[in-house]
Amino acid sequence: MQSSPSTIYSQNVDKQRILVLGKNRQRIVQLILSVLKFNNRKCSYSTPSAEVNDDSPFIIIEPSNQNNLLDYHHHILIFSGLSKDEETLYSALADSTPKSGAIIYDESDSTSSGIAKIQRADVAASPYAALKHEMQNGLAVLITSTKEKYETRLSTSDDLRNIAAVKDLVKRIGVSSGQFYRAIAALQ
Numbered sequence: 001m002q003s004s005p006s007t008i009y010s011q012n013v014d015k016q017r018i019l020v021l022g023k024n025r026q027r028i029v030q031l032i033l034s035v036l037k038f039n040n041r042k043c044s045y046s047t048p049s050a051e052v053n054d055d056s057p058f059i060i061i062e063p064s065n066q067n068n069l070l071d072y073h074h075h076i077l078i079f080s081g082l083s084k085d086e087e088t089l090y091s092a093l094a095d096s097t098p099k100s101g102a103i104i105y106d107e108s109d110s111t112s113s114g115i116a117k118i119q120r121a122d123v124a125a126s127p128y129a130a131l132k133h134e135m136q137n138g139l140a141v142l143i144t145s146t147k148e149k150y151e152t153r154l155s156t157s158d159d160l161r162n163i164a165a166v167k168d169l170v171k172r173i174g175v176s177s178g179q180f181y182r183a184i185a186a187l188q
Contacts, residue, residue, distance in 0.1 A: 002048050002064045005071035015044060016058040018169065019074040021090065022112065023081035024162050029062040031166045031187075038183035039175055058173055069093050076172065078165050079105040079112040091115050097123045104128060104168050106161055126168055130160035142181060150185040 042056035048064035099122035105112040107127035133140040
């Protein structure tokens with residue numbers, strides 16, 4: 001069972017706390033952890049099914065419910081597919097993002113976009129959309145800015161947007177574009 005938000009905060013007060021919310025949160029966390037594992041990067045995480053706390057400088061948090069989200073004292077938010085009835089809750093959460101923090105959001109989701117686009121002092125709002133790709137035999141081939149191609153096992157538009165959120169986040173924590181693309185290509 002996942003610890004309470006205040007416990008997770010107190011155990012990780014010296015780490016950068018990354019909070020992943022919305023309908024695709026579980027898949028995004030899974031992809032983040034896969035990319036980090038592929039690149040031999042330590043990572044603390046807290047999900048409804050598991051918690052790992054190591055000496056990494058950050059923790060990925062997928063909350064089990066919406067209670068006490070402010071108690072995580074996040075630095076980075078990732079929003080994916082928020083429902084309109086959650087707007088007030090997530091607006092307050094976004095407003096609590098500290099200076100030098102970030103909100104990574106799905107630009108195709110009007111609720112996420114509406115919340116993230118509000119000006120907040122020294123908080124970066126970073127939209128994401130499906131990465132450049134072409135479809136071959138029902139699977140995505142990712143195309144980098146230097147025209148390199150990486151075959152993947154991804155086929156859904158949701159996953160193509162989810163990996164864009166992952167790419168933005170892992171870049172912020174020190175994973176290069178090349179490392180990211182190789183990790184996504186290696187997913188089974």
